[in-house]
Every structure is written in C-alpha cells, then in structure tokens.
Amino acid sequence: MTETTGYSGGGFVHIKNPHLDSMEEDILYHLDLGTKTHNLPAMFGDIKFVCVGGSPNRMRAFAQFVQRELGLAGAGEELPDICAGSDRCAMYRAGPGSPSASHGMGIPSISIMLHELIKLLHHAKCRDVTIIRIGTSGGLGIEAGSVVITDTAVDSSFQPRFEQVVLGDVVLRSTELDKDLAEELLACSREIADFPTLIGHTMCTYDFYEGQGRLDSALCSFSSEKKLEYLRRAYDAGVRNIEMESTAFAALCGLCGLKAAVVCVALLDRLEGDQIRASHEVLWEYQQRPQRLIAAFIHQRWGWPKGPTH
Ligand code: R2B
Numbered sequence: 001m002t003e004t005t006g007y008s009g010g011g012f013v014h015i016k017n018p019h020l021d022s023m024e025e026d027i028l029y030h031l032d033l034g035t036k037t038h039n040l041p042a043m044f045g046d047i048k049f050v051c052v053g054g055s056p057n058r059m060r061a062f063a064q065f066v067q068r069e070l071g072l073a074g075a076g077e078e079l080p081d082i083c084a085g086s087d088r089c090a091m092y093r094a095g096p097g098s099p100s101a102s103h104g105m106g107i108p109s110i111s112i113m114l115h116e117l118i119k120l121l122h123h124a125k126c127r128d129v130t131i132i133r134i135g136t137s138g139g140l141g142i143e144a145g146s147v148v149i150t151d152t153a154v155d156s157s158f159q160p161r162f163e164q165v166v167l168g169d170v171v172l173r174s175t176e177l178d179k180d181l182a183e184e185l186l187a188c189s190r191e192i193a194d195f196p197t198l199i200g201h202t203m204c205t206y207d208f209y210e211g212q213g214r215l216d217s218a219l220c221s222f223s224s225e226k227k228l229e230y231l232r233r234a235y236d237a238g239v240r241n242i243e244m245e246s247t248a249f250a251a252l253c254g255l256c257g258l259k260a261a262v263v264c265v266a267l268l269d270r271l272e273g274d275q276i277r278a279s280h281e282v283l284w285e286y287q288q289r290p291q292r293l294i295a296a297f298i299h300q301r302w303g304w305p306k307g308p309t310h
C-alpha cells in the first residue's frame with residue numbers, strides 16, 4: 001500500500017487519526033506538554049514556521065542566532081527551554097510564531113518527535129505552517145561546506161519512498177517535499193555569497209557507518225572499490241548528500257499537510273573519504289550556514305527586520 005501526500009483546504013494541519021477526537025487528554029510525553037496541562041492554542045496558536053534539527057544545543061544556538069540576526073526583542077537573553085521537563089527534546093522560541101526544536105539522530109527519533117510536534121500544531125489550531133529541517137550531512141561530489149536544499153528525499157536504493165511498518169505490514173509513503181519552497185530557499189541563498197548552495201536529492205539511511213558505505217565502521221564487509229561504486233551510483237541518481245532523517249520527515253510532514261524543506265550542510269565529500277576531519281571551528285561555521293540561509297528566508301518571507309548576515 002502506498003500513501004501519498006495531500007494538502008487540504010484551510011491550511012490546517014491534518015491529523016489522520018480518528019481516535020484522537022475521543023481522547024479526553026493528549027499527553028505529548030517526549031515534549032513534556034499536554035492538552036490538559038497546557039493551553040496549547042495560547043502558547044502555540046501563532047506558529048507559522050518551525051525549524052527542527054538534531055541537537056538541542058544547535059537548536060538553541062539557532063533561536064539565538066535568529067533573534068540576533070533579525071534584531072528581535074530578547075536578543076542576547078537566556079532562552080528558556082519550552083520542553084525543559086523532558087530530556088528527549090528541547091524547544092526554543094526563535095521569534096514570534098517560530099519555535100526551533102531538536103529531534104535527535106535517526107528516523108526512530110525524528111518520527112517520535114514529529115508525531116508529537118504535529119499533534120501539538122493540530123491542538124494549537126495552527127494554520128499554514130512551514131517546517132524546515134536544518135542539519136549536517138555527508139556531501140557527494142560537492143565541496144565540504146556546501147549547503148544542499150533537498151528536492152527529493154530518497155532511501156538507500158535511491159527511491160523516493162519511506163517504508164513504515166504498521167502492525168507488521170510495510171506501508172510505503174511518498175517523500176515528496178515542497179518544490180516551490182525549495183526554489184524559494186535557493187533564491188534566498190543568492191543573497192549569501194560566501195558558500196555554495198545547490199538543490200539535489202538527499203539520501204536517508206538507517207545508519208551512519210555501514211548504511212552510508214563507510215570503511216571506518218566496527219563491522220565492514222565491502223571493499224573500497226565497492227563503496228565507491230555505490231556512492232557513484234548514488235551520485236548518478238542525483239544524490240548530493242546523505243543524512244539520516246529526511247525520508248521520514250518528508251513523509252510525515254507531507255501526509256499531515258505541512259509545507260516542508262530540508263537544508264543540510266555537507267561536512268565532507270564522501271567521494272574523498274569517511275572521517276570528519278575539519279576542526280571544531282570550521283565545523284561550527286559550517287553548521288551556521290543553514291541557519292544563515294533560514295534567517296534570510298524568514299526575512300524575505302515574513303519581512304522581519306534584517307540584521308547582519310554574518
Ligand atoms: C546527520 O548527522 C547525524 C549523524 O552524525 C544524523 O542525525 C544526520 O542526519
């Protein structure tokens with residue numbers, strides 16, 4: 001069975017679960033929020049834009065960065081973690097109606113967080129929400145430090161699909177992302193001249209080592225030639241970077257009516273090697289590149305005040 005993306009009218013988040021309506025209370029366990037304990041419409045009803053990324057520290061840095069870049073009130077002050085009661089996810093307000101939240105590493109982690117985040121948007125009655133995942137990745141045939149805007153998330157056979165096992169059956173979900181949003185982001189990148197940005201397919205794997213064809217794993221059953229042959233086939237199929245969340249992200253957001261994009265910086269070129277050798281300073285600067293692009297996007301889309309771009 002294949003489930004495909006569909007946007008409904010009204011811009012509401014679609015929750016495709018009839019059981020939710022009959023629940024007296026919905027506890028969003030990993031976010032430490034709930035429909036009885038929190039006034040979700042008052043806290044989150046103004047959300048138009050959500051940015052998610054792997055690490056709590058990076059998402060706090062992103063919220064602080066956006067506040068600084070856009071000269072918003074509260075810039076420079078300590079930011080409270082909205083999900084402080086949970087050590088699984090962190091959430092910060094990057095500005096009016098725009099939280100930034102962490103999802104951990106890999107598909108199981110991002111799936112849990114997204115189910116709860118999407119229900120949160122539904123309970124809060126949010127409309128017309130855009131969601132962007134920012135992150136790191138391994139590049140394929142591109143310069144380290146390049147930023148890839150994903151047009152299509154593909155699995156490790158280069159197919160645009162996400163396999164979810166439901167009650168023992170495999171359900172195939174489409175991994176379409178919003179093409180117009182990707183183009184809008186690319187247009188914003190032209191304002192930032194000091195790093196390359198491109199659109200390409202992103203391959204999503206279940207593992208960082210064997211799953212991404214690394215030779216430096218604890219177990220390795222293939223030769224260097226086989227690895228390169230696989231990565232070249234991925235390149236020829238249009239893949240320009242590799243990470244670990246994009247197919248699940250694209251599938252869930254698409255099915256629930258959120259306009260979604262994935263923007264990741266490449267920490268290395270996987271055709272050149274496997275180990276991430278750049279210094280902490282260089283990696284820190286690389287990780288700021290997707291954040292700078294998103295700040296330019298927020299400025300362009302919502303007209304927020306604009307501060308320095310770097
Ligand atoms: C990119 O980087 C992480 C692995 O180092 C993973 O979460 C991803 O998608």
Ligand code: URA
Pocket residue numbers: 136137138139208212242243244267
């Ligand atoms: N994240 C990944 O998933 N792969 C890389 O090579 C680098 C970052």
